[in-house]
Amino acid sequence: MPVRNYTYYDFTLSLCPECLRRVDAKIVFENGNVYMLKRCKEHGNSKVLIADDIEYYKNMRHYNKPSETPYTFNTKTDYGCPYDCGLCPDHEQHSCLTVVEVTDRCNLTCPTCYAGSSPTYGRHRTLDEVKAMLDTIVKNEKEPDVVQISGGEPTIHPQFWEIMDYAKSLPIRHLMLNTNGIKIAKDFAFTERLKTYAPDFEVYLQFDSFENSVLQELRGADLTDIRKQAIDNLNKLNLSTTLVVVLQKGLNDGEIGKIIEYALKQKCIRGVTFQPTQIAGRLDNFNPETDRMTLTEVRRKIMEQTTIFNGDDLLPVPCNPDALVMGYALKLGDEVFPLTRYINPNDLLDNSKNTIIYEQDEQLQGKMIELFSTGNSVEKAEENLKSIMCCLPNIDAPELGYDNLFRVIIMQFIDAYNFDVRAIKKSCVHIVDKDNKIIPFETMNLFYRDDKKAKLEALRNEIL
Numbered sequence: 068m069p070v071r072n073y074t075y076y077d078f079t080l081s082l083c084p085e086c087l088r089r090v091d092a093k094i095v096f097e098n099g100n101v102y103m104l105k106r107c108k109e110h111g112n113s114k115v116l117i118a119d120d121i122e123y124y125k126n127m128r129h130y131n132k133p134s135e136t137p138y139t140f141n142t143k144t145d146y147g148c149p150y151d152c153g154l155c156p157d158h159e160q161h162s163c164l165t166v167v168e169v170t171d172r173c174n175l176t177c178p179t180c181y182a183g184s185s186p187t188y189g190r191h192r193t194l195d196e197v198k199a200m201l202d203t204i205v206k207n208e209k210e211p212d213v214v215q216i217s218g219g220e221p222t223i224h225p226q227f228w229e230i231m232d233y234a235k236s237l238p239i240r241h242l243m244l245n246t247n248g249i250k251i252a253k254d255f256a257f258t259e260r261l262k263t264y265a266p267d268f269e270v271y272l273q274f275d276s277f278e279n280s281v282l283q284e285l286r287g288a289d290l291t292d293i294r295k296q297a298i299d300n301l302n303k304l305n306l307s308t309t310l311v312v313v314l315q316k317g318l319n320d321g322e323i324g325k326i327i328e329y330a331l332k333q334k335c336i337r338g339v340t341f342q343p344t345q346i347a348g349r350l351d352n353f354n355p356e357t358d359r360m361t362l363t364e365v366r367r368k369i370m371e372q373t374t375i376f377n378g379d380d381l382l383p384v385p386c387n388p389d390a391l392v393m394g395y396a397l398k399l400g401d402e403v404f405p406l407t408r409y410i411n412p413n414d415l416l417d418n419s420k421n422t423i424i425y426e427q428d429e430q431l432q433g434k435m436i437e438l439f440s441t442g443n444s445v446e447k448a449e450e451n452l453k454s455i456m457c458c459l460p461n462i463d464a465p466e467l468g469y470d471n472l473f474r475v476i477i478m479q480f481i482d483a484y485n486f487d488v489r490a491i492k493k494s495c496v497h498i499v500d501k502d503n504k505i506i507p508f509e510t511m512n513l514f515y516r517d518d519k520k521a522k523l524e525a526l527r528n529e530i531l
Protein backbone atom coordinates (compact mmCIF):
# COMPACT_ATOMS: atom_id res chain seq x y z
CA MET A 68 0.00 0.00 0.00
CA PRO A 69 1.48 3.45 -0.86
CA VAL A 70 2.38 5.48 2.24
CA ARG A 71 2.97 9.22 2.41
CA ASN A 72 6.41 10.39 3.56
CA TYR A 73 4.85 12.58 6.23
CA THR A 74 2.39 12.24 9.11
CA TYR A 75 -0.71 14.36 8.71
CA TYR A 76 -1.42 16.30 11.94
CA ASP A 77 -3.83 19.17 11.39
CA PHE A 78 -5.65 21.37 8.93
CA THR A 79 -5.94 25.17 8.95
CA LEU A 80 -6.30 28.20 6.68
CA SER A 81 -3.23 30.11 5.59
CA LEU A 82 -2.36 32.70 2.93
CA CYS A 83 -0.75 32.33 -0.45
CA PRO A 84 2.55 34.22 0.00
CA GLU A 85 2.18 35.62 -3.54
CA CYS A 86 -1.39 36.91 -3.70
CA LEU A 87 -2.39 36.82 0.00
CA ARG A 88 -5.62 34.95 -0.77
CA ARG A 89 -6.78 32.52 1.91
CA VAL A 90 -5.77 28.98 1.06
CA ASP A 91 -6.20 25.57 2.70
CA ALA A 92 -3.18 24.36 4.63
CA LYS A 93 -2.17 21.02 6.10
CA ILE A 94 0.19 20.75 9.05
CA VAL A 95 2.42 17.69 8.65
CA PHE A 96 5.39 16.10 10.41
CA GLU A 97 8.34 15.01 8.30
CA ASN A 98 11.93 14.15 9.29
CA GLY A 99 11.56 15.70 12.75
CA ASN A 100 10.19 18.98 11.38
CA VAL A 101 6.73 20.53 11.19
CA TYR A 102 5.72 21.87 7.79
CA MET A 103 2.75 23.68 6.35
CA LEU A 104 1.63 22.44 2.95
CA LYS A 105 -0.44 24.91 0.93
CA ARG A 106 -1.94 25.20 -2.49
CA CYS A 107 -3.03 28.34 -4.30
CA LYS A 108 -5.11 27.87 -7.43
CA GLU A 109 -3.07 30.54 -9.19
CA HIS A 110 0.41 30.26 -7.65
CA GLY A 111 0.71 26.56 -7.01
CA ASN A 112 1.99 24.52 -4.07
CA SER A 113 4.25 25.70 -1.28
CA LYS A 114 5.89 23.96 1.66
CA VAL A 115 6.92 26.06 4.67
CA LEU A 116 9.02 25.03 7.66
CA ILE A 117 7.12 26.16 10.77
CA ALA A 118 8.92 24.30 13.60
CA ASP A 119 11.91 22.02 14.01
CA ASP A 120 10.71 20.37 17.22
CA ILE A 121 7.59 18.21 16.84
CA GLU A 122 7.15 17.52 20.58
CA TYR A 123 7.27 21.20 21.48
CA TYR A 124 4.86 22.03 18.66
CA LYS A 125 2.36 19.46 19.89
CA ASN A 126 2.82 20.41 23.55
CA MET A 127 2.22 24.08 22.84
CA ARG A 128 -1.45 23.29 22.21
CA HIS A 129 -1.81 22.38 25.90
CA TYR A 130 -0.99 25.93 26.94
CA ASN A 131 -4.18 27.53 25.70
CA LYS A 132 -6.19 29.26 28.36
CA PRO A 133 -9.64 30.87 28.22
CA SER A 134 -9.45 33.92 25.97
CA GLU A 135 -9.61 37.34 27.56
CA THR A 136 -11.30 39.86 25.29
CA PRO A 137 -11.28 43.65 25.15
CA TYR A 138 -14.27 45.57 26.51
CA THR A 139 -14.95 46.99 23.03
CA PHE A 140 -14.46 45.61 19.53
CA ASN A 141 -13.72 48.13 16.80
CA THR A 142 -14.90 46.37 13.61
CA LYS A 143 -17.46 43.78 12.54
CA THR A 144 -16.70 40.26 11.35
CA ASP A 145 -17.66 40.52 7.66
CA TYR A 146 -15.09 39.06 5.29
CA GLY A 147 -13.51 36.42 7.50
CA CYS A 148 -10.13 36.37 9.17
CA PRO A 149 -7.70 38.10 8.49
CA TYR A 150 -9.60 40.66 6.43
CA ASP A 151 -11.70 42.17 9.29
CA CYS A 152 -9.14 43.64 11.70
CA GLY A 153 -9.81 44.94 14.12
CA LEU A 154 -10.22 43.93 16.62
CA CYS A 155 -13.27 42.14 15.28
CA PRO A 156 -15.45 40.09 17.65
CA ASP A 157 -13.91 36.89 16.27
CA HIS A 158 -10.55 37.71 17.84
CA GLU A 159 -9.56 35.47 20.77
CA GLN A 160 -7.24 37.60 22.89
CA HIS A 161 -7.23 41.17 24.13
CA SER A 162 -4.28 43.51 23.64
CA CYS A 163 -1.60 42.32 26.06
CA LEU A 164 0.74 44.85 24.46
CA THR A 165 -0.40 47.71 22.24
CA VAL A 166 2.03 49.64 20.07
CA VAL A 167 1.44 53.33 19.35
CA GLU A 168 3.40 54.49 16.31
CA VAL A 169 3.76 58.21 17.03
CA THR A 170 5.81 58.92 13.91
CA ASP A 171 6.74 57.32 10.58
CA ARG A 172 10.12 59.03 10.74
CA CYS A 173 13.36 57.61 12.06
CA ASN A 174 16.97 58.70 12.43
CA LEU A 175 18.09 55.36 10.93
CA THR A 176 17.19 53.58 7.69
CA CYS A 177 17.18 49.95 8.76
CA PRO A 178 16.92 47.50 5.89
CA THR A 179 14.81 45.30 8.23
CA CYS A 180 12.22 47.94 9.20
CA TYR A 181 8.72 46.51 8.93
CA ALA A 182 7.23 50.03 8.80
CA GLY A 183 9.59 51.31 6.09
CA SER A 184 10.66 54.24 8.31
CA SER A 185 13.41 56.72 7.39
CA PRO A 186 14.35 60.37 8.11
CA THR A 187 12.06 61.62 5.33
CA TYR A 188 9.30 58.98 5.12
CA GLY A 189 5.76 59.94 6.11
CA ARG A 190 5.16 62.34 8.98
CA HIS A 191 4.88 62.73 12.73
CA ARG A 192 1.38 62.07 14.12
CA THR A 193 -0.06 65.22 15.69
CA LEU A 194 -0.41 65.32 19.46
CA ASP A 195 -4.20 65.16 19.08
CA GLU A 196 -3.92 62.08 16.88
CA VAL A 197 -1.64 60.36 19.39
CA LYS A 198 -3.98 61.23 22.26
CA ALA A 199 -6.91 59.78 20.31
CA MET A 200 -4.94 56.57 19.68
CA LEU A 201 -4.07 56.26 23.37
CA ASP A 202 -7.70 56.96 24.31
CA THR A 203 -8.81 54.15 21.98
CA ILE A 204 -6.55 51.71 23.82
CA VAL A 205 -7.96 52.79 27.18
CA LYS A 206 -11.52 52.52 25.84
CA ASN A 207 -10.85 48.97 24.68
CA GLU A 208 -8.87 47.78 27.67
CA LYS A 209 -9.87 50.08 30.58
CA GLU A 210 -6.50 49.47 32.24
CA PRO A 211 -4.15 48.46 29.40
CA ASP A 212 -1.42 46.06 30.49
CA VAL A 213 1.44 47.31 28.35
CA VAL A 214 1.48 50.26 25.97
CA GLN A 215 4.57 50.80 23.90
CA ILE A 216 5.39 54.23 22.47
CA SER A 217 7.01 53.42 19.16
CA GLY A 218 7.64 54.72 15.65
CA GLY A 219 9.64 55.12 13.43
CA GLU A 220 11.83 56.46 16.22
CA PRO A 221 9.56 58.03 18.83
CA THR A 222 12.28 60.10 20.55
CA ILE A 223 12.56 62.38 17.48
CA HIS A 224 8.90 63.40 17.71
CA PRO A 225 8.86 67.18 18.42
CA GLN A 226 6.18 66.68 21.11
CA PHE A 227 7.72 63.56 22.61
CA TRP A 228 7.44 64.74 26.23
CA GLU A 229 3.81 65.79 25.83
CA ILE A 230 3.07 62.32 24.47
CA MET A 231 4.84 60.68 27.40
CA ASP A 232 3.08 62.90 29.93
CA TYR A 233 -0.31 62.14 28.42
CA ALA A 234 0.38 58.39 28.33
CA LYS A 235 1.54 58.47 31.94
CA SER A 236 -1.66 60.27 32.98
CA LEU A 237 -3.75 57.32 31.71
CA PRO A 238 -4.46 54.12 33.67
CA ILE A 239 -1.75 52.17 31.80
CA ARG A 240 -0.10 49.52 33.97
CA HIS A 241 3.25 49.42 32.21
CA LEU A 242 4.54 52.01 29.75
CA MET A 243 7.35 51.19 27.34
CA LEU A 244 9.50 53.20 24.99
CA ASN A 245 10.64 51.34 21.88
CA THR A 246 13.85 53.02 20.73
CA ASN A 247 17.08 52.55 18.82
CA GLY A 248 18.86 54.21 21.77
CA ILE A 249 20.63 57.01 19.85
CA LYS A 250 19.04 59.76 21.93
CA ILE A 251 19.61 57.82 25.17
CA ALA A 252 23.29 57.38 24.29
CA LYS A 253 23.95 60.97 23.27
CA ASP A 254 21.92 62.95 25.77
CA PHE A 255 22.15 61.97 29.44
CA ALA A 256 19.75 64.74 30.50
CA PHE A 257 17.17 63.16 28.16
CA THR A 258 17.70 59.77 29.84
CA GLU A 259 17.42 61.34 33.29
CA ARG A 260 14.09 62.82 32.29
CA LEU A 261 12.94 59.40 31.07
CA LYS A 262 13.69 58.04 34.52
CA THR A 263 11.01 60.33 35.97
CA TYR A 264 8.40 58.04 34.36
CA ALA A 265 9.52 55.09 36.53
CA PRO A 266 8.21 52.97 38.15
CA ASP A 267 6.14 50.99 35.66
CA PHE A 268 8.18 52.39 32.81
CA GLU A 269 10.66 50.47 30.70
CA VAL A 270 12.98 51.08 27.77
CA TYR A 271 12.66 48.55 24.96
CA LEU A 272 16.08 48.92 23.40
CA GLN A 273 17.22 47.60 20.03
CA PHE A 274 20.29 45.43 20.51
CA ASP A 275 21.02 42.98 17.75
CA SER A 276 24.69 42.16 17.85
CA PHE A 277 28.17 42.98 19.09
CA GLU A 278 29.48 42.91 15.51
CA ASN A 279 29.71 45.96 13.31
CA SER A 280 29.17 43.90 10.14
CA VAL A 281 25.89 42.49 11.52
CA LEU A 282 24.66 45.93 12.58
CA GLN A 283 25.48 47.28 9.14
CA GLU A 284 23.44 44.47 7.60
CA LEU A 285 20.44 44.82 9.93
CA ARG A 286 20.48 48.54 10.72
CA GLY A 287 22.56 50.11 7.96
CA ALA A 288 24.94 51.75 10.47
CA ASP A 289 27.72 50.97 12.97
CA LEU A 290 25.87 51.28 16.25
CA THR A 291 28.29 49.42 18.54
CA ASP A 292 29.42 52.55 20.43
CA ILE A 293 25.88 53.95 20.54
CA ARG A 294 24.57 50.74 22.13
CA LYS A 295 27.33 50.69 24.72
CA GLN A 296 26.85 54.34 25.65
CA ALA A 297 23.06 53.90 25.85
CA ILE A 298 23.42 50.96 28.25
CA ASP A 299 26.02 52.86 30.31
CA ASN A 300 23.55 55.72 30.73
CA LEU A 301 20.67 53.37 31.55
CA ASN A 302 22.86 51.51 34.07
CA LYS A 303 23.78 54.75 35.83
CA LEU A 304 20.08 55.39 36.42
CA ASN A 305 19.09 51.72 36.81
CA LEU A 306 16.30 52.44 34.36
CA SER A 307 14.48 49.18 33.56
CA THR A 308 15.44 48.02 30.08
CA THR A 309 14.62 45.08 27.82
CA LEU A 310 17.01 44.32 24.97
CA VAL A 311 15.29 43.51 21.68
CA VAL A 312 17.26 41.34 19.31
CA VAL A 313 16.17 40.88 15.72
CA LEU A 314 17.57 37.48 14.77
CA GLN A 315 18.44 36.56 11.24
CA LYS A 316 19.42 33.02 10.39
CA GLY A 317 23.13 32.68 9.69
CA LEU A 318 23.79 36.30 10.64
CA ASN A 319 23.52 36.75 14.43
CA ASP A 320 21.94 33.51 15.68
CA GLY A 321 25.38 32.47 16.96
CA GLU A 322 25.38 35.44 19.39
CA ILE A 323 22.26 34.44 21.37
CA GLY A 324 24.15 33.06 24.38
CA LYS A 325 26.67 35.91 24.40
CA ILE A 326 23.87 38.50 24.40
CA ILE A 327 22.07 36.76 27.31
CA GLU A 328 25.28 36.57 29.33
CA TYR A 329 26.07 40.22 28.66
CA ALA A 330 22.51 41.26 29.56
CA LEU A 331 22.64 39.37 32.86
CA LYS A 332 25.64 41.46 33.93
CA GLN A 333 23.93 44.82 33.28
CA LYS A 334 22.18 46.36 36.25
CA CYS A 335 19.43 47.98 34.18
CA ILE A 336 18.50 45.01 32.03
CA ARG A 337 15.43 42.99 32.98
CA GLY A 338 15.42 40.69 29.98
CA VAL A 339 16.03 39.98 26.33
CA THR A 340 13.40 39.54 23.65
CA PHE A 341 14.43 37.62 20.54
CA GLN A 342 12.49 38.23 17.35
CA PRO A 343 13.40 35.88 14.50
CA THR A 344 12.86 37.65 11.20
CA GLN A 345 12.36 36.42 7.67
CA ILE A 346 13.58 38.79 5.01
CA ALA A 347 12.59 36.83 1.95
CA GLY A 348 13.18 39.63 -0.50
CA ARG A 349 16.78 40.24 0.54
CA LEU A 350 18.07 36.70 0.60
CA ASP A 351 19.03 35.23 -2.72
CA ASN A 352 17.10 32.05 -3.44
CA PHE A 353 15.25 32.15 -0.10
CA ASN A 354 13.59 28.79 0.35
CA PRO A 355 10.70 28.72 2.87
CA GLU A 356 11.11 24.96 3.20
CA THR A 357 14.64 25.21 4.61
CA ASP A 358 15.70 28.81 5.29
CA ARG A 359 13.13 30.04 7.81
CA MET A 360 14.20 30.71 11.39
CA THR A 361 11.53 29.17 13.59
CA LEU A 362 10.64 29.80 17.20
CA THR A 363 11.70 26.26 18.14
CA GLU A 364 15.10 26.78 16.53
CA VAL A 365 15.69 29.93 18.61
CA ARG A 366 14.53 28.07 21.73
CA ARG A 367 16.99 25.25 21.04
CA LYS A 368 19.82 27.71 20.42
CA ILE A 369 19.18 29.42 23.76
CA MET A 370 19.58 26.03 25.46
CA GLU A 371 22.69 25.20 23.42
CA GLN A 372 24.39 28.56 23.93
CA THR A 373 23.67 29.14 27.64
CA THR A 374 23.85 26.99 30.76
CA ILE A 375 20.95 28.72 32.49
CA PHE A 376 17.87 27.37 30.75
CA ASN A 377 16.77 23.82 30.03
CA GLY A 378 13.65 22.58 28.24
CA ASP A 379 11.48 23.11 31.34
CA ASP A 380 12.51 26.74 31.55
CA LEU A 381 11.40 27.86 28.10
CA LEU A 382 7.64 27.42 27.93
CA PRO A 383 4.83 28.61 25.67
CA VAL A 384 3.06 31.76 26.89
CA PRO A 385 -0.63 30.90 27.34
CA CYS A 386 -1.97 34.18 25.90
CA ASN A 387 -0.49 33.27 22.53
CA PRO A 388 1.37 29.96 22.70
CA ASP A 389 2.13 29.71 18.97
CA ALA A 390 4.03 32.98 18.96
CA LEU A 391 5.59 33.41 22.39
CA VAL A 392 8.06 31.49 24.54
CA MET A 393 9.07 32.67 28.00
CA GLY A 394 11.93 31.86 30.32
CA TYR A 395 12.29 33.41 33.75
CA ALA A 396 15.35 33.64 35.96
CA LEU A 397 16.21 35.38 39.21
CA LYS A 398 19.34 37.48 39.48
CA LEU A 399 20.60 37.20 43.07
CA GLY A 400 23.94 38.86 43.58
CA ASP A 401 26.21 37.35 40.92
CA GLU A 402 24.13 34.22 40.64
CA VAL A 403 21.30 33.37 38.31
CA PHE A 404 18.51 30.91 39.05
CA PRO A 405 16.14 29.60 36.41
CA LEU A 406 12.61 30.00 37.64
CA THR A 407 10.13 28.91 34.97
CA ARG A 408 10.61 25.25 35.88
CA TYR A 409 8.84 25.96 39.19
CA ILE A 410 5.65 27.11 37.50
CA ASN A 411 2.75 24.75 37.92
CA PRO A 412 1.41 24.43 34.34
CA ASN A 413 -2.17 24.18 35.62
CA ASP A 414 -1.82 27.48 37.44
CA LEU A 415 -0.46 29.08 34.29
CA LEU A 416 -3.68 28.28 32.49
CA ASP A 417 -5.86 29.73 35.22
CA ASN A 418 -5.99 33.53 34.99
CA SER A 419 -6.68 33.82 38.72
CA LYS A 420 -3.75 31.63 39.88
CA ASN A 421 -1.05 32.84 37.59
CA THR A 422 1.69 33.16 40.21
CA ILE A 423 5.12 31.68 40.93
CA ILE A 424 5.77 31.41 44.67
CA TYR A 425 9.46 31.01 45.29
CA GLU A 426 9.02 29.59 48.80
CA GLN A 427 7.70 26.43 47.17
CA ASP A 428 11.18 25.44 46.12
CA GLU A 429 13.56 24.45 48.92
CA GLN A 430 16.72 24.83 46.92
CA LEU A 431 15.82 28.29 45.75
CA GLN A 432 14.55 29.34 49.14
CA GLY A 433 17.74 28.03 50.81
CA LYS A 434 19.84 30.01 48.40
CA MET A 435 17.89 33.15 49.10
CA ILE A 436 18.31 32.77 52.88
CA GLU A 437 22.05 32.25 52.39
CA LEU A 438 22.33 35.35 50.25
CA PHE A 439 20.38 37.54 52.64
CA SER A 440 22.20 36.26 55.76
CA THR A 441 25.66 36.93 54.32
CA GLY A 442 24.84 40.56 53.72
CA ASN A 443 24.77 39.95 50.01
CA SER A 444 21.23 41.20 49.90
CA VAL A 445 19.62 42.80 46.95
CA GLU A 446 19.01 46.53 46.95
CA LYS A 447 15.65 47.80 48.08
CA ALA A 448 13.40 47.27 45.14
CA GLU A 449 11.98 50.28 43.47
CA GLU A 450 9.43 48.31 41.50
CA ASN A 451 7.55 45.32 42.77
CA LEU A 452 8.04 42.02 41.03
CA LYS A 453 4.33 41.37 40.96
CA SER A 454 3.52 44.12 38.53
CA ILE A 455 4.94 42.87 35.28
CA MET A 456 2.91 41.85 32.27
CA CYS A 457 -0.37 40.14 31.86
CA CYS A 458 0.97 37.44 29.52
CA LEU A 459 3.52 36.36 32.06
CA PRO A 460 3.05 34.89 35.49
CA ASN A 461 3.26 37.03 38.59
CA ILE A 462 6.03 36.26 41.02
CA ASP A 463 5.29 36.30 44.71
CA ALA A 464 8.64 37.04 46.38
CA PRO A 465 8.27 40.00 48.72
CA GLU A 466 12.00 40.52 49.32
CA LEU A 467 12.71 40.82 45.65
CA GLY A 468 12.11 43.59 43.16
CA TYR A 469 11.85 43.94 39.43
CA ASP A 470 15.65 44.46 39.45
CA ASN A 471 16.05 40.80 40.39
CA LEU A 472 14.03 39.47 37.54
CA PHE A 473 15.45 38.39 34.23
CA ARG A 474 13.25 37.10 31.47
CA VAL A 475 13.93 35.76 28.04
CA ILE A 476 11.13 35.97 25.51
CA ILE A 477 11.02 34.60 21.98
CA MET A 478 8.46 36.42 19.89
CA GLN A 479 7.78 34.95 16.50
CA PHE A 480 5.64 37.08 14.25
CA ILE A 481 3.44 35.39 11.73
CA ASP A 482 3.99 36.36 8.10
CA ALA A 483 2.38 35.30 4.83
CA TYR A 484 4.41 32.08 4.78
CA ASN A 485 3.62 30.66 8.23
CA PHE A 486 0.23 32.37 8.54
CA ASP A 487 -2.19 30.15 10.46
CA VAL A 488 -5.69 31.48 11.01
CA ARG A 489 -5.98 29.41 14.20
CA ALA A 490 -2.96 31.14 15.71
CA ILE A 491 -3.54 34.66 14.41
CA LYS A 492 -6.79 34.89 16.35
CA LYS A 493 -4.72 34.59 19.55
CA SER A 494 -2.32 37.38 18.56
CA CYS A 495 -1.91 39.64 21.59
CA VAL A 496 0.60 42.20 20.33
CA HIS A 497 -1.44 44.85 18.59
CA ILE A 498 -0.99 48.22 16.92
CA VAL A 499 -3.47 51.07 17.28
CA ASP A 500 -3.69 52.59 13.80
CA LYS A 501 -4.37 56.19 12.92
CA ASP A 502 -8.04 55.38 12.25
CA ASN A 503 -8.22 54.22 15.88
CA LYS A 504 -8.61 50.55 15.10
CA ILE A 505 -6.63 47.90 16.95
CA ILE A 506 -4.82 45.67 14.48
CA PRO A 507 -2.76 42.57 15.29
CA PHE A 508 0.90 43.37 14.64
CA GLU A 509 1.16 40.63 12.03
CA THR A 510 -1.91 41.50 9.95
CA MET A 511 -0.98 45.20 10.15
CA ASN A 512 2.16 44.51 8.20
CA LEU A 513 0.38 42.25 5.73
CA PHE A 514 -2.76 44.24 5.00
CA TYR A 515 -3.39 47.39 7.00
CA ARG A 516 -0.51 49.79 6.30
CA ASP A 517 -1.37 52.56 3.82
CA ASP A 518 0.53 50.94 0.95
CA LYS A 519 -1.27 47.60 1.50
CA LYS A 520 -4.85 48.85 1.75
CA ALA A 521 -5.64 48.75 -2.00
CA LYS A 522 -4.66 45.09 -2.04
CA LEU A 523 -6.89 44.42 0.97
CA GLU A 524 -9.86 46.10 -0.71
CA ALA A 525 -9.34 43.98 -3.84
CA LEU A 526 -9.29 40.81 -1.73
CA ARG A 527 -12.42 41.88 0.14
CA ASN A 528 -14.23 42.60 -3.14
CA GLU A 529 -13.45 39.10 -4.35
CA ILE A 530 -15.12 37.68 -1.24
CA LEU A 531 -18.34 39.70 -1.64
Ligand code: SF4
Binds near residue numbers: 148150154492507510
Ligand atom coordinates in the same frame (compact mmCIF):
# COMPACT_ATOMS: atom_id res chain seq x y z
S1 SF4 B 1 -6.93 38.64 13.10
FE1 SF4 B 1 -8.42 38.92 14.74
S2 SF4 B 1 -9.22 40.98 14.43
FE2 SF4 B 1 -8.22 40.36 12.52
S3 SF4 B 1 -9.88 39.46 11.31
FE3 SF4 B 1 -8.86 37.78 12.40
S4 SF4 B 1 -10.08 37.53 14.25
FE4 SF4 B 1 -10.62 39.53 13.41
